[in-house]
Amino acid sequence: MPTTSHDDALAPYDAVLLLSFGGPEAPDEVMPFLRRVTAGRDVPEDRLQEVATHYHHFGGRSPINDQNRELRAALEAEVARRGSTVPVLWGNRNSDPYVTDTLRAARAEGMLRICVVVTSAYSSYSGCRQYREDLAAATEGLGGAGVDLEIDKVRPYALHPGFVAVNTERLVEAVADVPAADLAAARLLFVTHSVPEAMDDTSGPGDGDGNLYVEQHLRVGHLIAQGLAARTGTTLEHELVFCSRSGSPRTPWLEPDVNDRIEELAAEGVSTVVVAPIGFVSDHMEVVNDLDREAQETADRVGVRMVRVPTAGTHPVFVETLVDLLQERAAEARDEVVVPARADQGDLRPSVCDPGCCPNLRAAKPALCGRD
Numbered sequence: 001m002p003t004t005s006h007d008d009a010l011a012p013y014d015a016v017l018l019l020s021f022g023g024p025e026a027p028d029e030v031m032p033f034l035r036r037v038t039a040g041r042d043v044p045e046d047r048l049q050e051v052a053t054h055y056h057h058f059g060g061r062s063p064i065n066d067q068n069r070e071l072r073a074a075l076e077a078e079v080a081r082r083g084s085t086v087p088v089l090w091g092n093r094n095s096d097p098y099v100t101d102t103l104r105a106a107r108a109e110g111m112l113r114i115c116v117v118v119t120s121a122y123s124s125y126s127g128c129r130q131y132r133e134d135l136a137a138a139t140e141g142l143g144g145a146g147v148d149l150e151i152d153k154v155r156p157y158a159l160h161p162g163f164v165a166v167n168t169e170r171l172v173e174a175v176a177d178v179p180a181a182d183l184a185a186a187r188l189l190f191v192t193h194s195v196p197e198a199m200d201d202t203s204g205p206g207d208g209d210g211n212l213y214v215e216q217h218l219r220v221g222h223l224i225a226q227g228l229a230a231r232t233g234t235t236l237e238h239e240l241v242f243c244s245r246s247g248s249p250r251t252p253w254l255e256p257d258v259n260d261r262i263e264e265l266a267a268e269g270v271s272t273v274v275v276a277p278i279g280f281v282s283d284h285m286e287v288v289n290d291l292d293r294e295a296q297e298t299a300d301r302v303g304v305r306m307v308r309v310p311t312a313g314t315h316p317v318f319v320e321t322l323v324d325l326l327q328e329r330a331a332e333a334r335d336e337v338v339v340p341a342r343a344d345q346g347d348l349r350p351s352v353c354d355p356g357c358c359p360n361l362r363a364a365k366p367a368l369c370g371r372d
């Protein structure tokens with residue numbers, strides 16, 4: 001039986017769960033993975049075949065699971081460094097280790113109070129509520145047994161000062177080698193996953209104006225650009241662009257696409273673009289394929305120098321930030337007064353989601369960690 005001592009920084013939790021997307025790790029896992037991801041969704045077959053080729057360029061192995069293995073270990077080390085004995089578990093939505101299996105094993109060992117941190121920093125159906133639905137489905141999948149699990153989640157963390165800080169740090173490091181004159185004339189493109197416009201329109205609290213997905217990215221980007229200016233004295237013109245559009249071509253998704261924008265900037269005479277994928281927390285397939293292969297190819301073709309900024313990954317500032325968020329959530333669970341760390345004075349999403357926030361536009365489904 002786990003016995004988290006009451007003075008442990010992560011009490012009352014028995015375990016932390018790192019919850020992620022998952023990915024294939026061998027060529028024969030690619031199509032089954034893609035079919036699981038897109039089951040019941042409006043993604044045409046030719047898009048699936050195309051995405052399969054992305055994975056096959058990398059031997060049929062996505063980097064995402066190895067990155068999460070490293071992040072899990074780094075989180076566990078940081079938790080231990082802070083004197084906590086709470087273990088860090090890992091589970092995925094779309095590939096082994098499935099979150100249901102992780103929770104079943106945790107429960108068998110008597111770990112009943114679990115704090116979840118997802119590998120997505122922003123508010124949207126795909127990045128927040130869908131993980132909450134995964135948790136509901138996973139506990140339901142444990143049958144009646146699921147009911148004795150108590151699962152909480154840390155808040156969307158894009159606007160935690162540590163997330164802004166780690167992305168600023170990555171950017172400052174990435175541009176260190178760019179000659180000052182080139183840098184001064186460069187454009188800074190913050191990149192994130194495109195989503196259907198309808199998903200952005202409904203992101204955020206149900207009684208809000210929506211568009212919180214884009215708003216959070218704009219705020220994070222603005223703060224990072226300010227941080228770069230403060231650190232280097234260089235103010236870069238910056239904007240938000242999108243990658244990895246999926247879905248039916250008839251459905252509007254967020255634009256502009258990073259490739260289109262690089263072409264336009266080249267036509268305007270821009271010679272250096274700095275591409276910072278702030279929408280992602282590790283250099284997974286969307287980054288190594290859609291940016292390092294495809295966007296790089298576009299940049300090469302139009303004669304633009306492209307500098308790609310690494311994502312947070314296992315940078316110590318990111319690992320510390322996630323553990324700070326876990327401690328914050330634990331204090332909340334102990335009914336202590338918590339002042340959430342924030343990077344600006346804009347909207348801050350809570351750890352318990354509002355009713356109707358970031359809705360599932362296809363079908364209402366049970367979701368944990370919310371008031372609905």
Ligand SMILES: CC1=C(CCC(=O)O)c2cc3nc(cc4[nH]c(cc5[nH]c(cc1n2)c(C)c5CCC(=O)O)c(CCC(=O)O)c4C)C(CCC(=O)O)=C3C
Nearest residue numbers: 021023037041051062064119120126127193246284285286
């Ligand atoms: C907002 C968002 C994030 C960021 C937040 C988060 O991290 O959760 C994200 C992450 C990821 N998306 C990933 C992979 C895929 N996403 C797909 C499809 C889709 N993504 C969407 C959105 C997002 N996706 C949407 C609206 C769709 C359309 C289908 C649907 O409505 O759900 C498809 C289907 C094929 C295609 O691309 O068409 C794949 C294979 C991987 C794994 C990478 C790897 O293997 O290394 C990761 C981390």
Ligand SMILES: [Fe+2]
Nearest residue numbers: 126193244246
């Ligand atoms: Fe995706």
